[in-house]
Amino acid sequence: MQSHSKPIMERIGWLFELAERHSREFKSPEAYLARERYTSLHPTAIAVLKCMDGRINIPVATQTPIGIIQPFRNLGGIFDLGWPHLGEVLASHVTAKVAAGRRVLIFITYHFSRGESHRGCTGFGYDTQRAIAHTYEVKRQAEHIFGRSHGTVYPIVCGFETDEDALILHGESGEKLDVSTIAPADADALMPRLASLYPDMADQVRQDILPLILGNIEHIAKVRQSPRLLDIEHREWMICLGRGFDFLHTPNLALIIGPYSPDLADPIRKAASIIESNMKAGRIPDDGFLLLASVPYGEIGVDRARAELKSLFLSKFAEEVITRDFPGLSAKMYTHTAVLDWRIRALERVGVP
Numbered sequence: 001m002q003s004h005s006k007p008i009m010e011r012i013g014w015l016f017e018l019a020e021r022h023s024r025e026f027k028s029p030e031a032y033l034a035r036e037r038y039t040s041l042h043p044t045a046i047a048v049l050k051c052m053d054g055r056i057n058i059p060v061a062t063q064t065p066i067g068i069i070q071p072f073r074n075l076g077g078i079f080d081l082g083w084p085h086l087g088e089v090l091a092s093h094v095t096a097k098v099a100a101g102r103r104v105l106i107f108i109t110y111h112f113s114r115g116e117s118h119r120g121c122t123g124f125g126y127d128t129q130r131a132i133a134h135t136y137e138v139k140r141q142a143e144h145i146f147g148r149s150h151g152t153v154y155p156i157v158c159g160f161e162t163d164e165d166a167l168i169l170h171g172e173s174g175e176k177l178d179v180s181t182i183a184p185a186d187a188d189a190l191m192p193r194l195a196s197l198y199p200d201m202a203d204q205v206r207q208d209i210l211p212l213i214l215g216n217i218e219h220i221a222k223v224r225q226s227p228r229l230l231d232i233e234h235r236e237w238m239i240c241l242g243r244g245f246d247f248l249h250t251p252n253l254a255l256i257i258g259p260y261s262p263d264l265a266d267p268i269r270k271a272a273s274i275i276e277s278n279m280k281a282g283r284i285p286d287d288g289f290l291l292l293a294s295v296p297y298g299e300i301g302v303d304r305a306r307a308e309l310k311s312l313f314l315s316k317f318a319e320e321v322i323t324r325d326f327p328g329l330s331a332k333m334y335t336h337t338a339v340l341d342w343r344i345r346a347l348e349r350v351g352v353p
Contacts, residue, residue, distance in 0.1 A: 004235040008288030019347040022247035026345040034065040044208035045097035048107040051077030052256035057249040061165040063215030074258035075267045076123020081141035086260035106155040108135045115163045171197030179216045235283040238290035239271045241314045244340030268321045276329045288332045296340040307339040
């Protein structure tokens with residue numbers, strides 16, 4: 001379905017069908033067993049800090065089973081580990097993995113396009129060097145929290161080239177490994193290169209990075225063999241606030257705002273401005289846009305009830321910002337509030353309109 005051009009109610013229906021399909025796939029026996037087998041072979045837990053851009057689909061680009069890589073997404077890929085909620089969520093995630101006896105690898109990403117700078121990251125004004133500098137600052141923050149010796153938690157800076165979905169791994173001494181330059185026949189030489197890039201990295205962690213690189217090599221080869229529309233016009237028609245939007249890996253569909261910044265009003269205003277511009281330019285119909293809030297929960301009862309209240313708060317907060325600063329646009333706003341059952345990645349609407 002070409003969702004951008006459909007009436008708003010059809011777009012919203014399509015969205016929730018997409019979420020349901022994602023949950024069905026995630027909880028299928030095949031997907032469950034694939035995750036279990038992968039984790040037993042590669043025990044290092046992987047988290048990725050990345051932009052909300054739907055093109056940045058790390059599991060697909062590395063051919064990794066869904067549910068293995070834990071994403072943290074935010075508008076513009078802008079993070080500060082001093083933000084109270086972000087620091088709490090990331091530290092809780094890391095602590096849980098470490099308590100289970102696992103090391104943690106954190107990819108801190110930026111993205112860009114080799115073919116056209118304006119297919120890069122709007123959050124940094126298409127300035128890739130600014131984006132790289134920001135990722136290194138986040139890496140320093142991660143080392144401040146989890147330790148600089150990298151014995152248990154290893155943060156690395158990683159570029160993502162969106163024309164070919166290629167990873168660019170930045171080493172500890174400034175050297176880089178651009179996966180787009182590696183031929184399948186050269187895969188046997190990867191372990192020595194990883195040892196050079198990350199000399200203080202535990203052998204198991206290096207072993208667990210390897211399948212990501214090998215998967216990326218195979219994915220890039222497929223991308224090069226098939227026609228690909230690169231210059232896609234921005235036609236976002238929804239604002240997503242919160243967490244649990246992994247099913248939205250579609251370019252130019254949604255503006256996703258993680259609930260991390262102490263000043264949530266600023267990214268909400270920026271997202272609303274983009275939606276308004278898309279309507280005025282005729283890139284999307286002007287009959288409405290979706291505001292979707294989502295908060296994940298791990299257990300029924302208290303945890304789910306708390307997630308409901310958090311999601312309702314996010315919905316109300318965003319509604320108030322948009323109504324105050326974009327009164328004309330607010331009349332076209334369709335608000336849905338949801339919680340996400342993290343165990344099966346099921347999106348459940350709260351107070352369905």
